[in-house]
Structures are given as structure tokens and as C-alpha cells.
Amino acid sequence: MEQTDDKAGIIREYHHQIFRKVIVFIASVLGIIFFVGLFSIDSYPGIDLRETYEIIWNHIIGNSYEPRSLYWWADRHIWGTAMPHIIVAILAGVSLAVCGTLMQSLMGNPLADPYSTGISSGACFGAVSAIVMGAVVFGFSNQYGIVVNAFIGAMIPALLIIYLSSRIRMTPATLILLGTAISYFFNSLITYMMVTTDADTLKSAYMWQIGSLDGMSWESIPIMLVVTILGSVFVVFAANKLNVMSLGENSAKSLGIDVQQFRTICLAVMAIMTSVIVAFTGIIGFVGLVSPHIVRLLVGSDNKFVLPISMAFGALLLLVADYLAFQLSNIPVGVVMSVIGSPIFLILIIYHTKSKGAVY
Amino acid sequence: MKATAIIAIAVVVVVVGAGVGAAIYMNNNNKDSTDYSNVNSKLMVRGNANGDFTVDGDDLSIVDKVIAGDLKKEDYPLADANNDGDVNDADKEQIQNMIDHKEGMTIYVISLNSEGNETTVSVKYPLRNVVVYATNMEMPCVYCNGGKYIAGYFTKSYATAEKSFNAEAVDLEGQQRTINDAAWTNFTNLDASLVAKGTPIGALLVDYSGIAQITESRMSDLNESGIPMISYTSADATDELTTVLTLGYLFGGDCEKMGLDYAKIGWDVKDKIKEKTDALEKKKSYICGTMFIYICGKTSSFNTSATTAGGVAYATLNAGFDSKYTKNSTKMASTEALSNYTDADVFINNRSMDWGLDADAKKDLIIETWDHSNSGTSSRVYFNGWEDKLFYINNLLPGGVKLAYMAHAMYGDLFDREWADGILKQYIDLGTLPLEGQTLDSILAFIQFSDYKAAAGIA
Structure with missing residues (x-):
């Protein structure tokens, strides 16, 4: 009888845990839908929230409005201006959260994030050299030159680390130290370029570093979308292996994982995902660092659940930050993300050290 | 080791592929903005076959001669008054309508497009409910006394010089050198409200030096809605005369006379300067x-x-x-x-x-x-x-x-x-x-x- 009660209790607890995970996921998705509506209202005053969703839905199912009527203009504005911005925010949030989860599991280090391998510094170097010196790969001009340069710059540290991982014994600590060294190197070059340029160019270069979703168009989306979907699918399918990697390198080896190979593949996927996002948006911090932590606190540390929920939560987090940025006279989202990310991170650390949740 | 090499190659392939793909994709979006005006006309409307300052019987006779084969169509590009690619009796009818100042007709205006190339846009005559962007376009609009036809403006900085703006004109809250998203939304809101009243925006008038503010998506808005954009390099003194003359013509009535008188003074100045300085x-x-x-x-x-x-x-x-x-x-x-x-x-x-x-x-x-x-x-x-x-x-x-x-x-x-x-x-x-x-x-x-x-x- 007692055994039956225990078993029932375990099943209840299991259902409770699953319910909790589903709730967090659904809440994140609903949050995204809510903020999509808010964004759309703000981008086209004169319509209410219900009308906004109606316009979005009608567009999706192919209904159209009388040309030059209020709804016709609202539809064009929402789908032409607001929606690319929203979709880029969602894609960036998803990608950075996936990469953050991946890095933290791979490194067994709660401080790891998508930028730990020096990708952000490389991207920044590429972008700043385009802005300050006009040194553009493939001869692109304007913002395209910056995007391509940032992508190539981001891939330099990634490829270097992947190459070195085949030459030396690469532990998580080695990886992070290598990333730190690469960051210092690129940062010194960036600093040199920035101190030798004029005030206007310096401002442009600095603004790029902060990270912004302004000026995003549908043209920016296909590359980000493809990379985010392919990368996310790979990482979700690798969730079980990531769970094993979280136990430590020796445990993973004893369970039959080729640690070196798996880590290299993961680093390559993470590098491409992060590079593409950073190339378009600049360096948006904290999403990749904070999202997985919050999700682990809420749903535990099983990557099978952490990954998809982090994706939804990362997208929501970036949308919220972007919405606040829009409300605050359109300041760059990177600033808002840092402002709200830092205290969240601080609270998480305090919460974690009080052992209120077994995050790892 | 072998697997790592394969991964490295795969990464390089992805990077190069993405780079080349992006190169092809993005280069398609690069625009050449160095091609400027070719039509040598004072009044920039189709139908002004001889390129002078008005549309009159002289233009009709040119069209007659082109139809008869006495003159070459290529030498008189504006003889194609209805912009259908041919010079025929329909162009004569169009020019006659223009001479008669027929209300409600369509006039085909030569303007600059986003890339700085000449294009033809169609506007309803007489032109009403215009929205103006940038001081260098606002001033020509008011110089031909067309301020009363301004329905909206993105910025207005000079209280006295621009006092003749229509008192009902809506401030779309742009800035001197920027049309932000909110201002563009205000523009579309204004159009929606005017359409509801049956008096839609007649044209967006843009100084070409501010053309960067009419982004690709905004240009798409204009094209899809059918709002014509008329743009000239109106910061240039000669082009400003053309702008005043053309806007005056499109507004019609007193504005047409003012535009012509205004331009004539400027042309006299130009001629005098040329006469005296050519000899230097x-x-x-x-x-x-x-x-x-x-x-x-x-x-x-x-x-x-x-x-x-x-x-x-x-x-x-x-x-x-x-x-x-x-x-x-x-x-x-x-x-x-x-x-x-x-x-x-x-x-x-x-x-x-x-x-x-x-x-x-x-x-x-x-x-x-x-x-x-x-x-x-x-x-x-x-x-x-x-x-x-x-x-x-x-x-x-x-x-x-x-x-x-x-x-x-x-x-x-x-x-x-x-x-x-x-x-x-x-x-x-x-x-x-x-x-x-x-x-x-x-x-x-x-x-x-x-x-x-x-x-x-x-x-």
C-alpha cells in the first residue's frame, strides 16, 4: 500500500514537473504573441490590440483591405516595418539562448555564453574595421559591408579554436582561456582603431558594438532564419548528449561519447549561429547568458526541456528588452538588455547560492 | 582527427557559401546613384514637346510634325504626352487638354526617382493635397504660392518664410534631415484620413538631397498606394527655377502665372551672368x-x-x-x-x-x-x-x-x-x-x- 502511494506520488510529481515545463513554455509563447501585438500597436498608432491581431491574422490568411484605408496602411506598416523587426528579435533571442545553453552545457560552466570563444570581439573587429577604415571584404558598401565584415571577423576566432581543438587537448577551461586571449587581442586592435578616428565615426563604431535591431528589413531575415532553424534542430537533437556532457568529460567518455568530436561539432554550429546573428544585430549581451539560467531555475536542468523553453524565453526576453528600448526613445536594445540583464543575473546568483534551486 | 578536418572543411564551405550568397544577393541591391538628369526642359511635364516654359500650340504643332514624319520622335521625348511610348493623336488630345487646363486629367511629370534617374510619374490636375519634405522643396512650393495646397509637412523651420503654408496642414513630426518611422506612420495616417474624405494626397514632394529618407520600403508604400513622388535637385539654383515653374503649372491658376514670372527673373539672371562671365x-x-x-x-x-x-x-x-x-x-x-x-x-x-x-x-x-x-x-x-x-x-x-x-x-x-x-x-x-x-x-x-x-x- 505504502509502495503504491510512493509510486503514485512519484507519478504525480512527474506530471507536476511536466505541467510546469509546459506552462513555462506556453507562457513564453503567449508572452511573445502579446509583445508582437504591443509592438504592432506602437508602430502604427490609431488601431487597438484586437485590431492589430485581426490585421496580422488577415494578412496570414491572405485577406486584404481597401487600398489606402487605415487598415490597409496599418497592414503594410506592420508587415513592412514592425514584423521584420519582431522576427529578427525572435530569431536573435532564439539563437543566442540556444547557443548560451549549448556553451554552458558543453563547458560545464555557468559563466559561459555564446561570446565566450571571442566571437563577439572578432565580429566587432570586422565591423569596426569596416566603419573606421572602410576595409570591407568582397568590396561591399555601407551596411552590407559591415554585416559581411562582422561575419568574417566572428568566424576567425571560431575557426581558430576549431583548428586548435584538433591540435591540443582542449578542456573547457582551455577553451574559455583561449576565448579570453582572443578577445584581448581583438579588443586591442579595436581600441587602436577607435582612438585614432574622428568623433562621428567613433560614435558609429560604438553604436554598432552596443547592438541594435533598428532598420531590420525582410532582406535580413532569410539567412538568420535558415541558420537559426538548422542550428536549433541540431542542438535539440543533441540534447541527450549535452546532458551527458554536463556530467563532466570523464563521465561522457565513459558513456561512449567522442567528447573531442562532439565538442568540435557543437562549437562549429554555435559559431555559425552566433556569427550570423551578431553580424546583423551587433553584440546583444546577456540573452545567451541569462535565459538558460532562468529556465533551469524554473524547469530543472534536463536539456531536452531547457533547450526549447530557453529558445522561447530568449525570444521573449529580447522582445521585452526591445519593446522597452522602443519606448525609451528608441535607444539601442543592447543597452536595455544590459540594464535588465545585470540585475536578473545578480538575483540569479544570489538565489542560486542560497540553494533554492538545484540549477546544476 | 579526420572528423575534425571534415568539420573544418564543412565550416569553411558554409562560410564561403554564405559569403558568396550574400555577395550575389546584396550586390543586387546596390544602386547606382550617379545618373542624373537628361531631359533638357524648363517645364518638366510630358506634352511640353519643345522643352520651353509652357504647354501651348507650339507643342501641338511639333506633335503634328512628328506624326507626319517631318520631325524625329527621338529628338522630342516630351512629345509623348501620355507616356505610352508612341507619338500619335492621343498625345494631341492630351496636349489640347493641357492647354485647356482640363480639371481631373492626368498629367505625366518628369521627376527623379530614388536612384537619381529621370522617370515619369502621373498626377491628377490640378495638383492638390501635397506633402512636402525638406526646406529646399518647401520653398519652391510656397514661392509659386502653392502653400495653400500643402496638406502635410515633415518639418517646418522658418516661421516667416513659410508662413503661407496651409493653416490646416498637418505637422507629420519629422526632423530637418530625418523622416523617422513615426513620421512616416503619420504620413500614411494622413493619407488614410484624406482618402476617407475623398481628397487623397496628390503627391509627395521631395528635395532629392533628402531622398535617402524615402527608403526602399517607403518607396514601396508609395508605389503600392499610387501616391506619386515628385523629386528634383531643388537645392540647385537652376533646378529650383524649374521646380517652381513645374509645381506652379501643376497647381494651376495663379500659381502657374507666379511660377512662370518667378522663373523668368531667374533665367534672366542666369543669362546675364553667362554673358558676362563667358568672356572672362x-x-x-x-x-x-x-x-x-x-x-x-x-x-x-x-x-x-x-x-x-x-x-x-x-x-x-x-x-x-x-x-x-x-x-x-x-x-x-x-x-x-x-x-x-x-x-x-x-x-x-x-x-x-x-x-x-x-x-x-x-x-x-x-x-x-x-x-x-x-x-x-x-x-x-x-x-x-x-x-x-x-x-x-x-x-x-x-x-x-x-x-x-x-x-x-x-x-x-x-x-x-x-x-x-x-x-x-x-x-x-x-x-x-x-x-x-x-x-x-x-x-x-x-x-x-x-x-x-x-x-x-x-x-
């Missing part, structure tokens, strides 16, 4: 500036105006200067920026200054202009040694007046101050609304060092 063995070289300490590149509208006024762009004489100042305007990097170019004859600095000034306000404006603080550094420091070669010209004034004062700045002996002032007086007397009630004393048209010294009480 050596022309004066100039550098143009704007916003106090920004230097204009040789293709800027300020430069093209100064060339029309008889000068030679210093950029064409000094390759080093030309390669340094390639943009329309580049801020001087330091107070020494001009030190290597002291062999230029004059520096023509353009500044927009409202009028309706009393003596004290005029004196203050002279001092403020000459001694303007650029982030704490006076303009005087930037122009140290250039005092006798520096001239400020009021950019809000009619193109003909600007040409006259530019010519005076470069060739004071050929074009004296009284002559230039006389041109301004002609425009004041013309009855164009921006100058209504003004006198030579209430307008600060031209500033030279002697004016500054007098205002500042310097001996």
Missing part, C-alpha cells in the same frame, strides 16, 4: 560650404549653383581637395582644414536664415553667423585668414537671388551689390508669398566681412 579669360575658383564648417563636394547642389554663377569649383583644380571632400558635405576635421587651400578665390557659405528682421535682429544674426560656435569653437577660427574671401548667402532665397549674390561674391566688379539687391527687390515686388511684406532691410541675404565688422563694431 580666367574664372574665379570657389569652395562652397554649409552648416558653418561643412565643406561641399563638387557634385553638391551648392557647388552646381556656384558654377552657374560663373565660378569654377576648386575641387576641379585641386585633386587632393577633391579626393578629401567627396561627399555632399564633410565637416572640417580641424580649424586648420582650409590651410592647404588658400589659393581658392572665395568661400561661399550657405545658410538658411528666416526674415522679417528688424535692425537689431539683423545685426545679431550677422554676428551669430560669422561668429557661430561650433561645439565651442568659433567659425572665425576655422576661417582665420579667409575673412576677405568668405561670404554667407541666405539659402532660403529664390534661386535667381542666390545666383546674383554668388556672382557678386566672385566678381564684385562685374556684378555689384546694388544689382544683386535689385534682383531680390524684383522678387519681393513679384508678390510671391514668402517675401510678402518684406524689404531689403528685413532680409539678411548676404554677409561679408565688412558687414560683420560693422555689426560687431570692429574698426
